[in-house]
Amino acid sequence: xxxxxxxxxxxxxxxxxxxxxxxxxxxxxxxxxxxxxxxxxxxxxxxxxxxxxxxxxxxxxxxxxxxxxxxxxxxxxxxxxxxxxxxxxxxxxxxxxxxxxxxxxxxxxxxxxxxxxxxxxxxxxxxxxxxxxxxxxxxxxxxxxxxxxxxxxxxxxxxxxxxxxxxxxxxxxxxxxxxxxxxxxxxxxxxxxxxxxxxxxxxxxxxxxxxxxxxxxxxxxxxxxxxxxxxxxxxxxxxxxxxxxxxxxxxxxxxxxxxxxxxxxxxxxxxxxxxxxxxxxxxxxxxxxxxxxxxxxxxxxxxxxxxxxxxxxxxxxxxxxxxxxxxxxxxxxxxxxxxxxxxxxxxxxxxxxxxxxxxxxxxxxxxxxxxxxxxxxxxxxxxxxxxxxxxxxxxxxxxxxxxxxxxxxxxxxxxxxxxxxxxxxxxxxxxxxxxxxxxxxxxxxxxxxxxxxxxxxxxxxxxxxxxxxxxxxxxxxxxxxxxxxxxxxxxxxxxxxxxxxxxxxxxxxxxxxxxxxxxxxxxxxxxxxxxxxxxxxxxxxxxxxxxxxxxxxxxxxxxxxxxxxxxxxxxx
Amino acid sequence: xxxxxxxxxxxxxxxxxxxxxxxxxxxxxxxxxxxxxxxxxxxxxxxxxxxxxxxxxxxxxxxxxxxxxxxxxxxxxxxxxxxxxxxxxxxxxxxxxxxxxxxxxxxxxxxxxxxxxxxxxxxxxxxxxxxxxxxxxxxxxxxxxxxxxxxxxxxxxxxxxxxxxxxxxxxxxxxxxxxxxxxxxxxxxxxxxxxxxxxxxxxxxxxxxxxxxxxxxxxxxxxxxxxxxxxxxxxxxxxxxxxxxxxxxxxxxxxxxxxxxxxxxxxxxxxxxxxxxxxxxxxxxxxxxxxxxxxxxxxxxxxxxxxxxxxxxxxxxxxx
Numbered sequence: 001x002x003x004x005x006x007x008x009x010x011x012x013x014x015x016x017x018x019x020x021x022x023x024x025x026x027x028x029x030x031x032x033x034x035x036x037x038x039x040x041x042x043x044x045x046x047x048x049x050x051x052x053x054x055x056x057x058x059x060x061x062x063x064x065x066x067x068x069x070x071x072x073x074x075x076x077x078x079x080x081x082x083x084x085x086x087x088x089x090x091x092x093x094x095x096x097x098x099x100x101x102x103x104x105x106x107x108x109x110x111x112x113x114x115x116x117x118x119x120x121x122x123x124x125x126x127x128x129x130x131x132x133x134x135x136x137x138x139x140x141x142x143x144x145x146x147x148x149x150x151x152x153x154x155x156x157x158x159x160x161x162x163x164x165x166x167x168x169x170x171x172x173x174x175x176x177x178x179x180x181x182x183x184x185x186x187x188x189x190x191x192x193x194x195x196x197x198x199x200x201x202x203x204x205x206x207x208x209x210x211x212x213x214x215x216x217x218x219x220x221x222x223x224x225x226x227x228x229x230x231x232x233x234x235x236x237x238x239x240x241x242x243x244x245x246x247x248x249x250x251x252x253x254x255x256x257x258x259x260x261x262x263x264x265x266x267x268x269x270x271x272x273x274x275x276x277x278x279x280x281x282x283x284x285x286x287x288x289x290x291x292x293x294x295x296x297x298x299x300x301x302x303x304x305x306x307x308x309x310x311x312x313x314x315x316x317x318x319x320x321x322x323x324x325x326x327x328x329x330x331x332x333x334x335x336x337x338x339x340x341x342x343x344x345x346x347x348x349x350x351x352x353x354x355x356x357x358x359x360x361x362x363x364x365x366x367x368x369x370x371x372x373x374x375x376x377x378x379x380x381x382x383x384x385x386x387x388x389x390x391x392x393x394x395x396x397x398x399x400x401x402x403x404x405x406x407x408x409x410x411x412x413x414x415x416x417x418x419x420x421x422x423x424x425x426x427x428x429x430x431x432x433x434x435x436x437x438x439x440x441x442x443x444x445x446x447x448x449x450x451x452x453x454x455x456x457x458x459x460x461x462x463x464x465x466x467x468x469x470x471x472x473x474x475x476x477x478x479x480x481x482x483x484x485x486x487x488x489x490x491x492x493x494x495x496x497x498x499x500x501x502x503x504x505x506x507x508x509x510x511x512x513x514x515x516x517x518x519x520x521x522x523x524x525x526x527x528x529x530x531x532x533x534x535x536x537x538x539x540x541x542x543x544x545x546x547x548x549x550x551x552x553x554x555x556x557x558x559x560x561x562x563x564x565x566x567x568x569x570x571x572x
Numbered sequence: 573x574x575x576x577x578x579x580x581x582x583x584x585x586x587x588x589x590x591x592x593x594x595x596x597x598x599x600x601x602x603x604x605x606x607x608x609x610x611x612x613x614x615x616x617x618x619x620x621x622x623x624x625x626x627x628x629x630x631x632x633x634x635x636x637x638x639x640x641x642x643x644x645x646x647x648x649x650x651x652x653x654x655x656x657x658x659x660x661x662x663x664x665x666x667x668x669x670x671x672x673x674x675x676x677x678x679x680x681x682x683x684x685x686x687x688x689x690x691x692x693x694x695x696x697x698x699x700x701x702x703x704x705x706x707x708x709x710x711x712x713x714x715x716x717x718x719x720x721x722x723x724x725x726x727x728x729x730x731x732x733x734x735x736x737x738x739x740x741x742x743x744x745x746x747x748x749x750x751x752x753x754x755x756x757x758x759x760x761x762x763x764x765x766x767x768x769x770x771x772x773x774x775x776x777x778x779x780x781x782x783x784x785x786x787x788x789x790x791x792x793x794x795x796x797x798x799x800x801x802x803x804x805x806x807x808x809x810x811x812x813x814x815x816x817x818x819x820x821x822x823x824x825x826x827x828x829x830x831x832x833x834x835x836x837x838x839x840x841x842x843x844x845x846x847x848x849x850x851x852x853x854x855x856x857x858x859x860x861x862x863x864x865x866x867x868x869x870x871x872x873x874x875x876x877x878x879x880x881x882x883x884x885x886x887x888x889x890x891x892x
Contacts, residue, residue: 103676116664122677124661126669153680198851201688201891205851212807213814231780234750392749404717404746451650460749462777465716467682472716474683478655489647544660548681558682566656 030061032078034181035253037262038352041178041271048083052092056082056106058128058150059099063159063187065256066249070189072159073100073150079254080183080278081148081162088143088169094136096128103127103152106136107505107546108164109316110146110300110523113138115543118505120151123546123562127152143168144300145274145318147183154192157280157552161185165274166300173440174296176272176322180263182346184275184313184335186248186282195243195281196553199464206244209341209364210236221366233391235408237367238339239461239497240422242553243281245342250282250335252346260355261346267328271348272296273321277313280552283499283526284313284335285424288348289359291331293321295432301508301521302440311432312338312421314501314526316550323348332356338423338499340364365423371497373410373530397495400456401470405558407460409495416531417513422499434520434533435513442517443510445538449489453480457527457549457559459496465557466496466549472558479562480547482539491534494527500554501526502533504563505545509535524550539565687713688891693844695887697860702729704883706860712744719744721754726762737761740771751776758789763830768792781805796824797832811849815858817842826867831875833867846889854889 033039034048049056056075063072063079075081086092098104105127107119117138121127128134143166150160163181188195198205211221222230222237230237255261265271273293277284287293287310294305297320305322313319313335325331328350336343345358372391391408400406418435420427458470471477482488490509492502503524510519512534519536527533548560661670689711697704706727712719721744726737742756751774758769773787782804789797803817819840823832844858862881864872869879 103673116661120677122670122673122675126661126665126673127676196684197686200686202851208810210807210810212809214809228780234777234779234781404749407749449647451652452647453652462750463716463746472682474678474681476678481653481655483653488650542660556681556684560681564656564660566653568653 030074030078031254032076032080032082034083035078035080035183035255035261037255037260038264039180039262040264041180048085050085050087052090054084054092054094055097056094057097057099058104058106058155058160061159063254065187065251065254066258068189068249070158071191073104073155074159075106075162079159080185081160083162083181084148084164086140086164086166088140088166091137091139095133096136097133098128098130100155101130103129104155104160105150105152106148107151108136108138108146108148109503110144110318111138111164112141112506112508112541115506115541115545118543118545120505120546123544124505140166142166142300143172144297144302145181145276145320146300147276147278147316147318149278151546154196154280154552154556156278157186157188157192157195159187161278163274163276163278173302174272174320174322175270177269178265179272179274180348181253182263182273182275182333183251183253184277184279184282184284184286184344185251185254186243186279186337187251188243188247188249190247192280192552195247196464196556199242199553203242203462203464204236204239206242206246207236207238207339208244208246209339210238233408234462235372235497236461237371238364240339240365240367241282241337241341242464242498242551244339245337248282248337248342250284250337250342250344252333252335252344255344255346257343257345257358262352262354263333263346263348264352265325265348265350267325267350269324271323271325273323273333274318275313275321276318277315279315281315283315283338283501285338286311286313286319286333286335288323288331288333291323291325291348292430293323295437296320296322298437298520299508299522299524303520304438304440304518306432306436306438307430308432308436309429310424310427312424312526314499314524314550316501316503316524317522317526330354330356332358334359336361338365338421340423362423365425367422367497367529370414370416370419370531371422371529372408373413373493373495397454397456397493399454399469400458400495403470404463405460405465405467405472406458406470406495407462408497409456409458410493410530410532413493413495413530413532415534416528417511417533419528419531421526421528434511434525435515437511437513437520438515438518439510439520443519443521445487446517447487447538449487449536451486452489452491454491454493455480457492457494457496457500457502459498459554459559461496461498466551466554466559467557468559468561473560473562474558477561479544479564482537482563482565483568484542484565485538485540487536487538489534490537491532492525492527493532494530497529498551499526499528500559501550502548503550504537504547506541506543506565507537507539507545509537511535541565542567683715685713685715687711690889690891692889692891693887694889695856695858695885696730697727697883697885699881699883702732704729704732704735706885706887714744717746719752721756728762734762736763742771742773744775747774748776750778754787765829767830769797778802793827795827798822798824811847813846813848813854815842815844815846815856817844823868828871831868831871833869833871835866837866837868838862838864842885844885844887852891856885856887856889858885859883860885 061072061074118124146164149156252261330349333346347356424431508521545563547563548555691709693708708725710723712721721742723740728734738760740758742754744752744754747753769789775785784802801819806814840862842860846854846856848854864879
C-alpha cells in the first residue's frame with residue numbers, strides 16, 4: 001500500500017527553496033502551518049488566526065505546483081489563505097488591507113453576519129480600494145466549518161480563499177482526537193479571464209474527453225443511434241465540466257499529488273476532516289479508499305452521523321467527516337474531478353514520508369436522459385428523437401425569458417436529492433446523497449411555507465451563456481424580494497445538463513428531502529443536471545444579499561441575482 | 573478610510589429603520605428562530621425579550637401542528653412582494669461608492685465583451701499548372717447577443733496576381749440559441765471591377781452539429797447572389813479532426829464582367845484533416861474540388877480556364 005517517498009520530500013524541499021527565491025518578489029509557494037504537509041493537525045495551532053482582532057493583507061504572490069507556476073492573489077502571502085479559528089459567541093474585528101492594484105473583498109461564506117459585513121462589492125459594501133483597509137466587525141453566532149474568499153473580479157480562482165473553523169460554545173457533538181482542514185481547489189496557470197474568454201470562443205475548449213470516431217469503432221461510449229439522437233438535439237453527453245484537468249491542477253491545501261500533502265494520525269484515533277471545496281469550477285468526488293467516512297456536518301451544520309464510502313462535494317460546500325484509520329499505514333484521500341479529467345491524492349499517514357497509493361482515474365461518465373430533465377419512468381426509451389422537439393417547450397417554464405441564452409428547458413425535471421450524483425450512479429460502494437443528510441437537531445421554523453418561488457437555472461452551453469430564468473444579472477434585473485420572516489418554498493429547476501452549486505448569502509435554508517423537521521440546513525445546494533431541488537427558506541436576514549451559482553465562470557456569465565429581505569410594505 | 577468612518581458613524585448614530593431592525597432580528601446560526609441567541613451573547617435580559625419577540629414575530633398559526641409540511645402537501649403560489657427601489661447598503665456606505673460598485677458588478681456578471689479572430693483556412697494549393705494560395709477567416713467582437721463581425725476570403729496563383737479578395741463587415745445578432753442574423757456590407761477588392769454588396773445572412777449551428785450559413789448579396793450594380801456553406805467537424809480522436817465542407821454559389825443573373833452566369837454558378841467540396849496541437853492552432857492537409865457550372869463554366873472555358881479544379885491543400889487554422 002505504501003512506499004517510501006524520500007525523493008518527493010527532496011523535491012518538495014527544492015520547490016520550497018525555489019519558492020524562497022521567488023519570495024523576493026512576493027511570498028511564493030508559502031503555506032500556513034496547518035496546510036503544510038506533515039502537519040500533526042489543528043492542535044497545536046501554530047499559524048492559526050484567532051481572537052477578537054485579526055489582520056489580513058491581500059497581495060500579489062506567485063504560486064507553483066506540479067512544475068507550473070503563475071501569478072496568484074493571496075491573503076497574508078499564503079495559498080490557501082490563513083485558517084481563521086473563532087469561538088461561537090465572540091465578536092471579531094477583521095481588518096483587511098488591500099495591497100493589490102485593483103479592488104478586493106472578502107466574503108465569509110456561510111457566516112451569518114449583518115448584510116453590510118457580507119463582503120460582496122455592489123451588494124453589501126463598495127469593496128476595498130487599493131491601499132485601503134476595511135474592518136469587518138461582527139458577532140460570531142454559529143459554529144462549524146466555513147470558508148472565506150474574494151468576491152471581487154476572479155481573485156477567488158487564483159488563490160484568494162481560506163478556511164474558517166468556529167468552535168461551538170457548548171460541547172461539540174462531534175468527538176474527535178485530531179482534526180485536519182482539507183481545502184480542495186483547482187488551479188490553472190491560465191488567468192481565469194482567459195479561461196472565460198476561451199469558453200465564450202469555444203464552449204468545448206477544455207473538454208478533451210469528447211466522443212470520437214475512434215471511440216465508436218472501439219465500441220466505447222454511445223452507440224451510433226444514440227449519438228445521432230444526441231446530435232439531433234445539439235447536445236454533448238460528455239459536457240460534464242467546463243474547465244477540466246486539461247488545464248487544472250487539483251489541490252489539497254495548496255498541494256498537488258506530487259507534493260503529497262500529508263496529515264498525520266495515530267492508528268485507532270478518531271480523525272475529523274473538515275473538507276471545503278474552494279474550487280472555482282470543479283465539483284469533486286471525495287473518498288478514502290479502504291476507510292469508511294462518517295459524515296457529521298455539512299455546510300457547517302451538524303447532521304446525524306451517517307457512514308459512507310464516497311460523496312460528491314459541490315463547489316462552496318463543506319463536509320466534515322470522521323475517519324478512524326485502524327492501521328499504521330498510509331491512506332489516500334482522493335478528490336477526483338467529477339468529469340474524471342484529473343484528481344489529487346493526499347495522504348493520511350502515521351508519520352511523514354509515506355505516500356498512499358493513488359488509484360487510477362475512473363472512466364469518464366456520460367450524461368443521460370435524466371440529465372436532460374427527462375424522467376423516463378414509464379416512457380418508451382427508444383423514442384428519444386421524438387422528444388427532441390420538446391427540449392425547448394416554453395410552456396413548461398412560462399416565467400423563463402426565452403432567447404438565445406436558453407437552449408433547453410427540462411420537460412420533466414425530477415427531484416434528484418435522493419439520487420446518486422453524476423458519475424457515481426453505478427459505484428459498488430456506498431455513495432452519499434442529500435437525502436442521507438439529516439439535521440442533528442430539529443429545525444426551529446417548521447411553519448408551512450406561505451408561498452412558492454420557482455427559479456430556473458438556464459443556459460446555452462454552446463454560446464457559454466448562463467442565467468436564472470433566462471436573464472443575466474447584467475440585463476438589469478430587479479432583485480428577488482422576500483418579506484422579512486416569511487417562509488417560502490423555493491424550487492430550483494435545472495434546465496441545463498451541468499450541476500450548479502447555488503449559494504444564497506446570509507441564510508441557511510432547509511433542503512426538502514422528506515426528513516421533515518430534520519431536513520438538512522445548507523448555504524449551498526448542488527442542483528443536479530436536469531433535476532430540481534426544493535428548499536424552505538425563512539427570510540430572517542434583512543438587507544440585500546447575493547444569490548448565485550458558485551461556478552465562478554457561470555456567475556461571471558450572469559448566473560447571479562440580488563436577493564433582498566425587507567419588511568412588508570417597504571418595497572417601492 | 574471613508575467607508576470605515578461611515579460604518580463607525582452609523583454604528584454610533586441612530587440608524588435607519590432597517591439597520592435598527594437588523595440588530596434585533598434573528599441571526600441565529602441555526603436558522604430561524606432563536607431570536608435570542610444574539611441578545612444572550614450580548615448579556616441582555618432574556619425574559620423581557622421573549623415577550624418582545626412574541627409580539628414582534630408573526631402571529632403563530634393556530635393550526636401550526638396541522639400545517640407542518642407534508643410530503644406532497646400543496647403550498648400556495650402566493651404573491652411575491654414588490655422589489656424595493658432602493659439599495660440596502662446605501663444606508664451604510666457612500667451611495668456614490670455603492671453606485672460605482674454596483675455598475676462594476678453588473679458589467680462583470682454577464683456584461684463583458686469578448687472577441688474571437690480566426691483564420692479558418694490559410695492554405696497552399698497544389699493544382700495542375702500553377703500552385704496557389706487561399707485564405708478564409710472570420711472574427712467577431714461584442715457581447716452574447718450583439719456583435720460586430722468581419723469575414724474575409726480570397727485566393728491567387730503563387731507568383732501571380734491576387735485573383736479574388738473580399739471582406740465583409742457585419743452586424744451580427746443572436747436570434748435564437750443556435751443562429752445569428754447578420755447584415756452589413758461586402759467589398760470585393762478583386763476581381764476587377766471592384767464591387768460592393770449589401771449583405772444579409774444567417775449563420776449558426778444546425779442539428780447534428782453542422783455549421784451552416786446562408787448569405788444573400790445585392791451589389792451596387794443591382795446584381796443579386798446567394799451563397800450557401802456548410803461544414804462538419806468529425807472528431808477522430810480528441811485532437812485529430814476531419815472536416816468535410818461544402819459551398820454553393822447561385823446568381824440571379826449573368827454578370828459577364830465577373831465571369832458569372834445565372835443559376836447555380838459553382839460548387840466547392842473540401843475535406844480537411846487537421847490536428848489540434850492546441851484548440852486554437854491546427855495544421856491540416858486536405859483536398860479541395862471546385863466546379864464551375866452552367867454559364868459560369870462556359871465563361872471560364874472561353875477564358876481558357878478549367879471548369880473543374882482539384883487541388884491538394886496544406887495549411888493552418890488558428891485563432892485567438
